[in-house]
Amino acid sequence: MTTPDRPAVEPSAHVASGARIGAGTRVWHQAQVADDVEIGTCCTLGKSCYFGSVSRIGNDVKVGNHADIFGARIDDDVMISPHALLTEDRTPRATRPDGQRQGPGDWTSTPVIVRRGATIGGGARIAGGVEIGACALVCIRGRGSARRSRARQGLRQSARAIGWVCRCAETLDDQLRCPRCARVYELAADRLIEIQPGP
Numbered sequence: 684m685t686t687p688d689r690p691a692v693e694p695s696a697h698v699a700s701g702a703r704i705g706a707g708t709r710v711w712h713q714a715q716v717a718d719d720v721e722i723g724t725c726c727t728l729g730k731s732c733y734f735g736s737v738s739r740i741g742n743d744v745k746v747g748n749h750a751d752i753f754g755a756r757i758d759d760d761v762m763i764s765p766h767a768l769l770t771e772d773r774t775p776r777a778t779r780p781d782g783q784r785q786g787p788g789d790w791t792s793t794p795v796i797v798r799r800g801a802t803i804g805g806g807a808r809i810a811g812g813v814e815i816g817a818c819a820l821v822c823i824r825g826r827g828s829a830r831r832s833r834a835r836q837g838l839r840q841s842a843r844a845i846g847w848v849c850r851c852a853e854t855l856d857d858q859l860r861c862p863r864c865a866r867v868y869e870l871a872a873d874r875l876i877e878i879q880p881g882p
């Protein structure tokens with residue numbers, strides 16, 4: 684299948700004049716892309732999702748309906764599920780200490796970083812400054828977000844590690860083997876290294 688040479692943007696979406704969107708990317712109804720946002724090729728931006736200024740999105744990224752992304756750095760092949768929230772400023776205020784309204788230069792940008800191939804589950808909330816490792820799987824279980832990861836992460840606060848996942852997103856067993864695709868891993872310095880490739 685050939686890639687279209689232009690993005691496809693629904694008429695009800697709003698893409699700021701300073702935003703850049705790559706070829707083959709689809710922008711669905713009522714999505715909003717702020718100024719100075721870069722989005723790569725062949726992405727899907729779901730209904731009513733939002734990209735705050737200075738967000739950087741790679742290629743082949745899928746963003747679900749109603750996801751809110753503020754100033755994040757997102758690598759290729761990442762999945763952001765519906766209603767996920769990625770914040771940017773860890774100390775937000777409506778006004779400055781002198782009582783004046785905060786303007787664009789008053790926000791402290793500490794973007795969420797999502798490494799290649801990771802998945803952010805539906806409704807997950809990721810605080811600014813957190814880095815999600817390659818192929819990590821962040822999901823909601825009970826109170827707050829929990830993660831399963833195949834790479835070292837910095838996810839803190841209410842999140843906790845509950846295991847390791849394969850490149851295919853299946854949970855590894857106690858011997859770090861994937862029951863779905865037969866890949867085998869080992870741990871080195873708390874990083875998962877693939878020692879037997881899949882089919």
Ligand SMILES: [Zn+2]
Nearest residue numbers: 849851861864
């Ligand atoms: Zn697998």
